[in-house]
Amino acid sequence: MKPPYDAAMPLPKAELHLHIEGTLEPELAFALAARNGVELSYADTEELREAYRFEDLQSFLNLYYELMAVLRTERDFEDLANAYLARAAAQGVRHAEIFFDPQAHVARGVGIGTVVDGLWRALGRSEENHGVSTRLIMCFLRDRSAESAMETLDAARPHLDRIAGVGLDSAEVGHPPVKFREVYGAAAALGLRRVAHAGEEGPPEYITEALDVLGAERIDHGLRCMEDPALVDRLVRDRVPLTLCPLSNVRLRTVDVLADHPLPAMLDAGLLCTVNSDDPAYFGGYVGDNFDAVRSALGLDEDRLRELARNSFLASFLEDDEERRARYLAEVEAYEFP
Ligand code: HPA
Numbered sequence: 001m002k003p004p005y006d007a008a009m010p011l012p013k014a015e016l017h018l019h020i021e022g023t024l025e026p027e028l029a030f031a032l033a034a035r036n037g038v039e040l041s042y043a044d045t046e047e048l049r050e051a052y053r054f055e056d057l058q059s060f061l062n063l064y065y066e067l068m069a070v071l072r073t074e075r076d077f078e079d080l081a082n083a084y085l086a087r088a089a090a091q092g093v094r095h096a097e098i099f100f101d102p103q104a105h106v107a108r109g110v111g112i113g114t115v116v117d118g119l120w121r122a123l124g125r126s127e128e129n130h131g132v133s134t135r136l137i138m139c140f141l142r143d144r145s146a147e148s149a150m151e152t153l154d155a156a157r158p159h160l161d162r163i164a165g166v167g168l169d170s171a172e173v174g175h176p177p178v179k180f181r182e183v184y185g186a187a188a189a190l191g192l193r194r195v196a197h198a199g200e201e202g203p204p205e206y207i208t209e210a211l212d213v214l215g216a217e218r219i220d221h222g223l224r225c226m227e228d229p230a231l232v233d234r235l236v237r238d239r240v241p242l243t244l245c246p247l248s249n250v251r252l253r254t255v256d257v258l259a260d261h262p263l264p265a266m267l268d269a270g271l272l273c274t275v276n277s278d279d280p281a282y283f284g285g286y287v288g289d290n291f292d293a294v295r296s297a298l299g300l301d302e303d304r305l306r307e308l309a310r311n312s313f314l315a316s317f318l319e320d321d322e323e324r325r326a327r328y329l330a331e332v333e334a335y336e337f338p
């Protein structure tokens with residue numbers, strides 16, 4: 001068992017926006033390809049890394065879905081999750097709420113049971129092995145049909161004891177939240193928490209819809225709320241958390257350069273912002289790297305960094321374990337910057 005708090009650790013934080021498939025590092029992709037006899041269309045890790053030049057969300061998603069072909073067995077998902085948890089722990093992550101994309105696996109003939117059981121082999125022992133508490137959030141792919149989302153929720157029923165909530169990801173524009181009204185209603189009736197990607201590439205109206213139609217409790221990204229002052233007022237008033245991913249925004253060209261990122265303006269506006277890594281293997285850094293990058297590019301001071309860490313625990317789904325949340329928050333307040 002790891003000690004609960006070590007002053008030599010980085011700033012304690014929760015990670016709330018992390019796609020487990022987006023933690024597939026090139027080295028692990030090649031190792032799993034070899035283990036499973038899967039042919040990749042890249043000669044080596046260097047050639048694969050060359051492909052990590054994205055124009056937008058879709059160009060990233062194309063590679064993200066392609067590389068998933070190497071994930072086939074429970075052990076693959078276990079190894080993937082353990083690799084992430086070890087890296088996250090080293091960057092101060094104490095709690096992680098982890099997305100996974102079952103439809104992308106089921107479409108390749110890998111059942112949802114393989115995915116959940118495999119991930120759980122790592123997550124179920126994460127506290128002992130990594131000192132990180134976890135939750136699992138099942139995402140629906142918004143560029144697939146509403147019927148497919150509902151089938152996915154049905155297929156997940158035997159596994160709901162290990163799934164804390166549902167989310168919505170993949171290609172945003174043209175796939176408004178309203179498309180998923182029914183499945184979110186069904187998820188709520190099953191007692192699942194609800195989050196949704198909105199306002200990454202899509203317009204501010206998608207954020208409003210995610211709140212009003214889907215009952216989203218957190219907005220993933222939400223960057224484009226800044227185009228609508230009335231929406232910002234609402235998000236501030238209702239303390240709706242936003243899970244921002246600064247390095248992702250630069251890599252997917254939502255923001256030109258990190259120095260132009262609206263995070264400082266969003267914090268000044270009183271928004272409950274958190275900093276996360278999204279797909280760290282693809283976007284050049286894990287959550288601690290995102291903290292370091294915004295610290296240097298945006299000149300955030302220690303009070304702001306502590307606020308971001310505090311927000312991450314306030315925004316987390318730890319309502320079922322308030323004692324733990326209080327412990328994490330105390331660690332944030334006690335943290336001494338080096
Ligand atoms: O950043 C993202 N946005 C939308 N869908 C995703 N699926 C993985 N990463 C992302």
Ligand SMILES: [Zn+2]
Nearest residue numbers: 169197220278
């Ligand atoms: Zn995301």
